[in-house]
Amino acid sequence: MKPPPFAYHAPRDLGEALRTLAEVRGKVLAGGQSLIPMLNMRLAEPSDLVDINRVAGLDRLERTADGVVVGATVRHADAERARAHPLLTRALKLVAHPVIRNRGTVVGSLAHADPAAELPAVLAVLGGHVRVARWDGGVAVRDVPAAGFFAGPMEPAIEPGELAVSAFFPALRPGTGSAFLEIARRHGDYALAGVCAVVTVDDGRVATARAACIGVGPVPVVVDVGPACTGRPPGEADWAGAAALVREAAEPEDDIHATAAYRGHLVGVLAERALRDAAREGAAARAG
């Protein structure tokens, strides 16, 4: 459980980091909560490791009217304490344990693109994006929408030489409630299944409703359940029907902890609970 040899780089600014990445194409080390175990178990054997923890300016979390921008070295714990976005805050409480959240980063979790992780689903259900940068004689950036960012399990749409520098989580519209529910074998474990939901209530009626599930497909599965529930008051909407849509979209598989059938069942149960919770919160927010 010791990593194979690698060259270690610790750039001090973004330009240096991107030039190093352009040159060596190594793995990026941020919080290290996934990468270090993979190195120790020799599941990953990169020749170069580019540690971005000393890169100035990546540790910023900015709030605007449009949403929240989280820098690449912002820790889960800092983002959680900032309480900058209700759904993000909820999701962060479900990420592993406090010790891991103290080191792990929000952007690192997105760039790891584990389909069982919470944060990719949050970015996806909110329609946010990840900003990636590369060296092109200067710092060149592009924004990758969530829908295109999670290309497959552990496959983010980051090209060799690129660095994910921040993530943008759009703010919830007025009258919007959110929820994130999951079931894990042990507190803090990766979920057997999880569902986050965002519901907007306008004029006493459900205007939009979306859900995303984790752990039941190669990438976070986002489902617009509007057809089953919009236009009705939250108390009368067909949440069971909406949950059924989510369940149909899920592609669970068997593993040693749970069967695909059980996971699919859980998606249905959790989706209905999450949608109801989100709708209730949305209605209350509008009323308040």
Place this chain on the structure above:
Amino acid sequence: MTTKLFGEPVQRREDHRLLTGGGRYVDDLGRDALAAAFVRSPHAHARIRDIDVTAALDVEGLVAIYTWDDLPERVGRPLPLLIPHPALTHGRTALPLARDVVRHVGEPVVMVVATDRYAAEDVCARIEVDYEPLKPVVGPEQAVSGVHLVHDDVPGNVGAHLVQEVPGPDGRGAREAIETAPHTLSFRLDIERSAATPLEGRGVYARWDGRDLRVYSSTQTSTSVRMAVSAVLGVPLPQVEVIAPDVGGGFGVKIVHPWPEEILVPWAAMTLGREVKWTEDRREHFVASAHERGQVQHVRVGFDDDGRLLGLDVTILHDHGAYTPYGIIVPIVTSTQLLGPYKVGAYRVEFSSLYTNTVQVTPYRGAGRPQGVFCMERTMDKIARRLGKDRAEVRAANFIQPEDFPYDQGMTFQDGRPLIYDSGDYPRMLRMLKELIGWDDFERAPGRGIGIGCYVEGTGPGPYEGGHVQITSDGQVHVSTGLTSQGQGHETAFAQIAATELGVPIERVSVVTGDTRRLGYAVGTFASRAAVVSGNAIALACRKVREKALRVAADALEADPADLEITEGVVHVAGAPQASMPLSTVAVLANPLRYAFDEETARATQFAGAADPNRPPVAEGDEPGLEGREFYSPIRCTFAAGMHAAIVETDPDTAEIRIVRYAVVHDCGNLINPMIVEGQIHGGVAQGVGGALYERMVYDEHGQLVNASFMDFLMPYATEVPHVETAHLQTPSPLNPLGIKGAGEAGVIPVSAVVASALEDAEGIPIDRMPISPSELFHLRTSGR
């Protein structure tokens, strides 16, 4: 007045050190030692065709690479079979390094020594072993089919087969009694594999100075490792020291010895003339140490209208993995301790202990009892359900009564001695438990159930342990015992015994365990035996020292020893406190000196005038110093008991299972320290919850352990372990001077049975296997009704 420390909830004296990073574990020692690492088999069963090390030779830091061919004859022999048994007709143990065949994933094939562990692992990664895969045998049922063999010379994969029969009071055998019983049931039970998984894995560090060999090992028995190392390496015993420093948990796995690494690391240190250390990593621990639990049981039972057992017939398939270094202790314990606190009428138990291409099975806390208790307690619940009776009532109808002790179960126990229970009060214990959990007032509801489980545990087996006590001239009391500590609180509990016996403040008592330099004769820490066997040995040693202290002080005070008492470390005449002498002075006087090194010791020198010039300074038959060594050798085990109850709630939609209350009534005889006993119970229950709801070793059909990490092997976190409510009953053991029984394994034993009982009550579905996950409960709900 001296406080009576025996029986008091004294805070653990070792905790501050252990919790603030002050522990000295094997890996904290030998910072400059070379590091060892192992190439281990990736196959469950394969023939080794070739080992090619060429690509590894230019790795910087490489010191040595060893295969079986490099080992001297005496080092390359099969490891010892520690506990032979006549029924173990086909016992097999591993070679320190595999020679031609590997029989489980994780079996060591090549040893690498390098300047550090990083380099050693780099070397391992470049060594190429060419394997010819053979058919693996996975699981006891595949083993018993005998189609493929783990060992070519073990037909049917059967290592041992043992039938034990105890006729009923009317002389009839179990099968006959069951045939004619008013009611009968037969069913099958499945228990998964789990493992001890201590926080610290194994570790060995050795140094050789050309004459003397010192070995540090994270072991539960330093004395026996010492004897094994001496014998295998051919170093005379007096030149071998083995030390168990702080050990980060054992739970049974570290009683196995000598591990291949415990032989190879000292051998490499001697061969290279360098210090060598090996620290097991977690992945190695999962695949290269030991597991336990896995059994399939077929049960037939006959009983009367009151639920009284008339005959019980149990057939067990026990999966003991690839090798049997620890003999058949686990299935023997299962088959004997299955009987619990009950009179079972006629009993027949048969087990086949079977080879599979998986990690070997050796005792893990509970050591076969959780499986036996699961069997008996599931049986009790099924009887109650069949008869429509209260489950506690059916148990009570079968209890051994207080007046029945000593009660002979008619079997041979794991120590080779008769299974005779020494004392207990099971009806009272049940009353206490029912009150603690509120059994009679429990409000049953869908998804809410209550369960119960009872057990008896034979604790404190021999052959012996020793205690050594020395009072030095500063008045400090130095206690040592040869068995080892893995976090049990021995520094506290043994100090309480010594302080109480000697009449000294506990602050003056220090305790050393597991150091063969201090006490060379010992057996080890396992089978809930440390308090019973070492505790009594220390008490006896203290009594011997006390007697001498009184004799020496009586001479100096011109008093009769019978009139003397020791209070707060001062010897005084009873009723006349002014005629007194501190133990420090007594220690000085007990050791006639030629040389003084302070004012205190000057009193014992030859011109100080204290001694009678007409007698030798040390009387014939006496020894200098205030020191004593005694051994305690129990005639047989003393039997502790416990009863647990739990309330469980299940989610109707998600099938999640939550233990909302957990209650324990426990009897380990006289309590040395109730706080430590409760801590032991809490830890045991936590491991029991793991076995009941979370932990399993998942082998695929190829014999790969697919969850060899704490990410996928679900040891419960603190968040999964319920608060444990505890009450004590104290039925002293008549077998030992302190009247104590063991408590180390207690908490874990009935938990699976209790959780199954409660879950069955909540769900109305038979629960015949452990562990059970929400996913499995979901499927039982949809198909199992």
